[in-house]
Amino acid sequence: MKKTFVLIALFVLPLVAYLFFASGVNNFGRLPVLTENVKDVSSMDASKTLGGKITILGFLGNEVENQKTIALNLNQKIYKPFFEFNDFQFVMLVPRGTEEKVEELRYELSQLEDISRWHFVFGNEDQIKEVFQSLESNLQLDGTLGTPHVFIIDKNRNLRGRTDDEDEGTKYGFKATSVAELNNKMEDDVKIILAEYRLALKKNNATRSK
Numbered sequence: 212m213k214k215t216f217v218l219i220a221l222f223v224l225p226l227v228a229y230l231f232f233a234s235g236v237n238n239f240g241r242l243p244v245l246t247e248n249v250k251d252v253s254s255m256d257a258s259k260t261l262g263g264k265i266t267i268l269g270f271l272g273n274e275v276e277n278q279k280t281i282a283l284n285l286n287q288k289i290y291k292p293f294f295e296f297n298d299f300q301f302v303m304l305v306p307r308g309t310e311e312k313v314e315e316l317r318y319e320l321s322q323l324e325d326i327s328r329w330h331f332v333f334g335n336e337d338q339i340k341e342v343f344q345s346l347e348s349n350l351q352l353d354g355t356l357g358t359p360h361v362f363i364i365d366k367n368r369n370l371r372g373r374t375d376d377e378d379e380g381t382k383y384g385f386k387a388t389s390v391a392e393l394n395n396k397m398e399d400d401v402k403i404i405l406a407e408y409r410l411a412l413k414k415n416n417a418t419r420s421k
Contacts, residue, residue: 243374244365245381247369262366269281272352273356298408317329
């Protein structure tokens with residue numbers, strides 16, 4: 212018995228502690244709402260909407276060929292683990308005139324995964340800026356109308372993020388050029404919001420069955 216206890220103390224307890232801290236404090240609560248009523252993309256494309264879906268929103272800019280690293284990182288680290296959830300989608304805003312470049316990117320992504328939940332929405336400069344400004348973040352679009360950051364938008368078109376991030380304080384978006392940030396922060400937060408909606412769905416189903 213003493214040997215068993217010593218083994219547990221030496222190996223099991225440290226492992227439990229590690230898993231607790233590695234999972235992050237942010238796992239144990241709702242993902243904060245940072246901005247309400249993000250402008251919908253339906254004004255740019257009537258067949259697309261941010262409403263009713265958990266959306267990863269991005270702005271690729273007009274140099275799409277230079278954004279492949281962003282797209283491939285997102286596809287591998289965020290899209291691939293979660294795309295089978297029916298209420299999950301990617302929406303990338305791109306300026307009109309980049310359709311051919313987007314098709315090339317879409318083809319490249321399609322060789323890796325089912326990309327049925329990847330959506331590319333085309334708009335003019337004012338439309339893209341209007342959506343970005345509605346996020347009310349501390350980030351900016353560059354001269355190509357792009358940014359390496361992507362954003363988590365909930366089903367009610369609210370921007371979700373962190374209010375107590377250890378590096379930034381309030382964290383509005385996630386830098387998709389950083390695999391470490393996607394692994395250590397964004398994946399964690401996507402899990403939280405998906406779990407939040409699954410829990411709400413279970414509660415609603417339980418209430419209806421009574």
